[in-house]
Amino acid sequence: MIDAAHALLVCFLVIAGAAFFFIGTLGLLRFPDFYTRIHAVTKCDALGAGLVLLGLAIWRGPDGEGVRILALIALLLISSPTAGHALARAAFRTGLKPWTRNDGERDGEIPGDASERD
Amino acid sequence: MSAVHRWVQLSTALFVFWLVLSMPLDLSDLLWGLPAAVAAGGLAGAFLWREASPGIGARRVAGLVFYTFDLVRQIVPAALQVARVVLDPALPLDPKMIVHRTPLDDDLERVTLANTITLTPGTHCVDLDGDRVTVHCLSPSFAASLIDGSLDKRISTSIGGVERDE
Amino acid sequence: MNEWSLIPLFWGTLIFLLINAFACLWRGLAGPTLPDRILAANVIGTKTMVVLVLLGLAREQGIWLDVALVYGLLSFTVTLVAGRLLETGRLKGAWKQ
Numbered sequence: 001m002i003d004a005a006h007a008l009l010v011c012f013l014v015i016a017g018a019a020f021f022f023i024g025t026l027g028l029l030r031f032p033d034f035y036t037r038i039h040a041v042t043k044c045d046a047l048g049a050g051l052v053l054l055g056l057a058i059w060r061g062p063d064g065e066g067v068r069i070l071a072l073i074a075l076l077l078i079s080s081p082t083a084g085h086a087l088a089r090a091a092f093r094t095g096l097k098p099w100t101r102n103d104g105e106r107d108g109e110i111p112g113d114a115s116e117r118d
Numbered sequence: 119m120s121a122v123h124r125w126v127q128l129s130t131a132l133f134v135f136w137l138v139l140s141m142p143l144d145l146s147d148l149l150w151g152l153p154a155a156v157a158a159g160g161l162a163g164a165f166l167w168r169e170a171s172p173g174i175g176a177r178r179v180a181g182l183v184f185y186t187f188d189l190v191r192q193i194v195p196a197a198l199q200v201a202r203v204v205l206d207p208a209l210p211l212d213p214k215m216i217v218h219r220t221p222l223d224d225d226l227e228r229v230t231l232a233n234t235i236t237l238t239p240g241t242h243c244v245d246l247d248g249d250r251v252t253v254h255c256l257s258p259s260f261a262a263s264l265i266d267g268s269l270d271k272r273i274s275t276s277i278g279g280v281e282r283d284e
Numbered sequence: 285m286n287e288w289s290l291i292p293l294f295w296g297t298l299i300f301l302l303i304n305a306f307a308c309l310w311r312g313l314a315g316p317t318l319p320d321r322i323l324a325a326n327v328i329g330t331k332t333m334v335v336l337v338l339l340g341l342a343r344e345q346g347i348w349l350d351v352a353l354v355y356g357l358l359s360f361t362v363t364l365v366a367g368r369l370l371e372t373g374r375l376k377g378a379w380k381q
Contacts, residue, residue: 063142
């Protein structure tokens with residue numbers, strides 16, 4: 001039904017995906033503010049779920065459920081960045097200030113600094 | 119594009135998606151799927167695209183598909199970059215908000231730019247308003263390819279320019 | 285019998301993801317801001333979707349895949365609607381006054 005190389009590949013993909021999920025969780029818990037947390041979540045969750053589901057799709061094979069799992073991956077790759085944008089924009093437009101290292105010490109204005117926003 | 123044309127297009131796309139989802143196909147899937155797709159297409163068409171819809175031709179769709187595969191590869195270094203920061207006990211963050219004015223003048227290109235920014239390492243698109251793209255960077259160095267305009271150029275060569283809106 | 289059964293790996297991953305989801309719940313409870321809580325809900329939703337797929341394959345019941353698909357779509361919609369509610373303060377009508 002499933003040979004050794006196949007099984008190893010599936011194992012690797014599922015475990016790598018779970019590891020990225022764990023990194024996303026760590027980022028959500030460790031990072032200092034909303035904007036940095038959303039970095040961790042949109043990237044690591046999309047990749048983690050993508051890898052786990054890809055492994056499962058390979059395990060099931062192209063007939064039947066494998067194709068449905070691939071459709072699920074496509075849905076995820078579209079929805080994860082979109083949800084990230086929607087939330088980040090909502091937070092930004094309601095005036096949530098981003099955290100900065102050495103808050104207040106920064107005086108070197110770079111061109112295009114967000115603080116000049118009208 | 120006329121309303122009926124749009125209805126047919128959307129219903130076809132929905133029907134194909136339905137066929138993919140009900141993959142071990144039998145006759146009843148086809149019999150139930152077709153009217154459901156036509157009804158859903160009509161219903162969705164009544165709510166979506168009350169304003170002008172972006173015209174997307176075949177060449178543009180092909181460019182978009184290739185670009186998507188290119189983009190998916192970018193998620194891996196982006197997630198690894200986050201991993202490097204998260205697993206460092208010192209949490210080496212120096213976040214910065216940057217406003218970038220994009221030369222891209224088409225909605226589809228701008229949306230693609232926003233998605234690219236989000237999925238490349240260290241940057242996350244926060245707001246897209248006209249040609250102003252507000253970007254949050256984990257540290258200022260990650261925004262280099264955005265500020266010097268090479269990201270804009272890459273998008274306009276892969277999906278832009280060929281066909282304009284109808 | 286299948287020598288290369290991966291079912292135990294699936295159960296292990298499933299439990300690992302559930303533990304992760306509970307860890308994310310702490311961010312949802314602690315906040316400190318509303319966007320943080322919505323973000324935590326979104327993350328838990330993604331993990332739950334993968335858990336549903338794993339459950340379906342581990343138990344050999346294909347119907348869980350459809351549940352996962354609908355759950356994923358709903359979770360995505362919830363995030364969009366919550367973001368919109370946060371931004372405009374209402375659910376109906378135009379985006380800009």
